[in-house]
Amino acid sequence: MSPRSQSSVAAARKPADAHQLRKHVIDALEELKAKDIREIDVRGKTSIADLLVIASGTSARHVKSIADEVVKFAKKAGVMPLGVEGEQEAEWVLVDLGDVIVHVMLPRIREFYGLERLWTVGDREPGMDAASAG
Numbered sequence: 001m002s003p004r005s006q007s008s009v010a011a012a013r014k015p016a017d018a019h020q021l022r023k024h025v026i027d028a029l030e031e032l033k034a035k036d037i038r039e040i041d042v043r044g045k046t047s048i049a050d051l052l053v054i055a056s057g058t059s060a061r062h063v064k065s066i067a068d069e070v071v072k073f074a075k076k077a078g079v080m081p082l083g084v085e086g087e088q089e090a091e092w093v094l095v096d097l098g099d100v101i102v103h104v105m106l107p108r109i110r111e112f113y114g115l116e117r118l119w120t121v122g123d124r125e126p127g128m129d130a131a132s133a134g
Helices: 002-013 020-029 060-076 107-113 115-120
Strands: 037-039 050-055 083-087 090-097 101-107
Touching: 002 090, 020 050, 020 060, 020 101, 037 101, 037 107, 037 115, 050 083, 050 115, 060 090, 060 101, 090 107, 107 115
Parallel strands: 050 101
Antiparallel strands: 037 050, 083 090, 090 101
């Protein structure tokens, strides 16, 4: 492969920045009417991603459709998913987009695993100190 064609392949694979990717993910979730969309900034907590996006679907079919839409929107933005897990059962589908990881879950599964609580343990509200916390 010539250097010129290598650079065009690299440019085609160049992912959107995290901010643009986040926008595409949110657009996809809103397009298919995902419920209770929540974003969690995990920079400094883990090296696996910068942002977790968690949303709920109303049924297994809805969860799968939402995840499929996230993948479609990401591909349009030039981002190939690193992996998609859970599509078969569609109770919890994880879409790994590198800097952004999307979890689409049924409400009962979401409540059971409590990802929001897991990733926000130790986070405090602005202005909150130990004296007023307890």
